Amino acid sequence: MTAGVNRSAVRPGLLAAVGNAVWSAEQMVENALVGWTPNHIPDLSGKVALVTGGNSGIGFEVCRKLVENCATVLRVSRDRERGEAAAQQIRADGGGLSIEVLTADLLSLDEVERLIREVKRRTKATGLHMLLANAGERGGNATPFQPGGYASSPEGLEQTLAVDYYAHVRLVLGLLEELERGAPARVVLQASQAEQFCTLDFNNLKGDKFTDSGMAPYGSSKLWKLMFGDELQRRLRAKGGKAAQIDVFGVHPGLVDSPLMDKADMGRHLNAALIVLQNAVLGMPTWRGSLPALYALTEPRLQGAGFRYIGPNWANTNMLGVRTPGNRLWRTGGPELRARLFDGTVSVLKDVGHMPSHVPKGLVK
Numbered sequence: 001m002t003a004g005v006n007r008s009a010v011r012p013g014l015l016a017a018v019g020n021a022v023w024s025a026e027q028m029v030e031n032a033l034v035g036w037t038p039n040h041i042p043d044l045s046g047k048v049a050l051v052t053g054g055n056s057g058i059g060f061e062v063c064r065k066l067v068e069n070c071a072t073v074l075r076v077s078r079d080r081e082r083g084e085a086a087a088q089q090i091r092a093d094g095g096g097l098s099i100e101v102l103t104a105d106l107l108s109l110d111e112v113e114r115l116i117r118e119v120k121r122r123t124k125a126t127g128l129h130m131l132l133a134n135a136g137e138r139g140g141n142a143t144p145f146q147p148g149g150y151a152s153s154p155e156g157l158e159q160t161l162a163v164d165y166y167a168h169v170r171l172v173l174g175l176l177e178e179l180e181r182g183a184p185a186r187v188v189l190q191a192s193q194a195e196q197f198c199t200l201d202f203n204n205l206k207g208d209k210f211t212d213s214g215m216a217p218y219g220s221s222k223l224w225k226l227m228f229g230d231e232l233q234r235r236l237r238a239k240g241g242k243a244a245q246i247d248v249f250g251v252h253p254g255l256v257d258s259p260l261m262d263k264a265d266m267g268r269h270l271n272a273a274l275i276v277l278q279n280a281v282l283g284m285p286t287w288r289g290s291l292p293a294l295y296a297l298t299e300p301r302l303q304g305a306g307f308r309y310i311g312p313n314w315a316n317t318n319m320l321g322v323r324t325p326g327n328r329l330w331r332t333g334g335p336e337l338r339a340r341l342f343d344g345t346v347s348v349l350k351d352v353g354h355m356p357s358h359v360p361k362g363l364v365k
């Protein structure tokens with residue numbers, strides 16, 4: 001297994017090398033216990049994957065492995081130049097030519113719609129087999145450790161929710177026909193243990209009542225994604241036919257030393273020290289953080305499994321464990337709350353003029 005190429009700049013090289021060695025040793029033990037490594041990924045020839053947020057970090061590692069195993073990867077980047085540079089790196093590492101860069105800033109639902117049209121065009125002959133909803137960021141300068149102000153999208157949605165939640169919901173609903181044509185197919189939603197900090201107020205589904213684009217919307221986007229995914233799975237199964245052959249999974253990577261961590265404003269407060277410490281001591285290399293997503297996207301034994309939430313425990317071990325979100329909203333709200341959030345999300349998309357017209361009856365009211 002190769003080391004991640006995108007180590008956080010806050011982590012000194014020697015410490016990162018030691019960390020990588022420790023996590024590699026730990027991974028060998030887990031591989032022996034669980035019996036799955038990326039070497040178990042089947043031949044993906046003829047399969048098409050769409051990955052958001054693949055320029056760096058976890059998404060980059062996922063793209064690399066999918067391409068290595070012969071999938072065609074459509075990778076979404078908000079910046080053409082950086083997207084091409086990352087694709088070139090994968091090609092130079094021997095990944096062949098089956099990686100293509102699509103550009104879209106997921107902050108804008110107009111751009112998401114343009115992206116959907118482009119994906120439809122490119123998957124006309126094949127359908128779509130894997131969709132990894134991975135891109136995410138905390139808005140503005142905000143991080144869990146430091147407030148950084150409120151920011152919103154062109155449609156007036158809070159920025160983190162707009163990118164991480166609404167863009168991906170729109171993408172999945174807009175590409176259902178392509179997923180059906182590719183079925184058996186998979187939708188994998190990247191979440192986080194930050195789901196613990198989720199709040200859900202049906203008067204604040206747009207997030208415009210948050211005062212800061214920090215942890216509250218970040219944690220909310222993550223649990224909302226899981227709730228949406230669980231409900232989507234139920235509705236796809238109920239619809240039957242090809243739709244029932246789409247599996248939806250939630251994953252989380254654990255604490256990963258990725259460029260996401262660099263987005264903290266290191267010049268401020270005690271937070272900088274906290275982030276350095278957190279990364280240095282606990283952060284895993286990106287190759288390890290990519291394992292839950294790769295497993296959920298490709299493991300044949302998961303076919304037909306229904307919604308699962310896969311990722312490590314708090315100690316960053318047992319990477320492929322099946323988890324229950326820790327937030328009480330998941331436990332106490334049950335399927336009714338998930339259905340209500342699903343319908344509320346659709347209402348928000350309608351309200352801002354971005355609900356796809358062709359979503360089959362039964363999936364939305």
Ligand SMILES: NC(=O)c1ccc[n+]([C@@H]2O[C@H](COP(=O)([O-])OP(=O)(O)OC[C@H]3O[C@@H](n4cnc5c(N)ncnc54)[C@H](OP(=O)(O)O)[C@@H]3O)[C@@H](O)[C@H]2O)c1
Binds near residue numbers: 055253
């Ligand atoms: N690192 C962790 O410890 C951790 C823990 C739990 C969950 N996660 C989740 O894992 C996922 C990947 O994060 P990462 O750690 O690999 O960090 P990362 O390297 O910063 O990856 C985030 C990706 O999202 C893309 N992105 C952000 N905003 C976008 C936008 N408006 N339009 C298009 N693309 C956008 C970024 O693109 P650019 O290259 O253009 O910035 C980047 O490629 C995220 O959903 C994150 O929340 C990470």
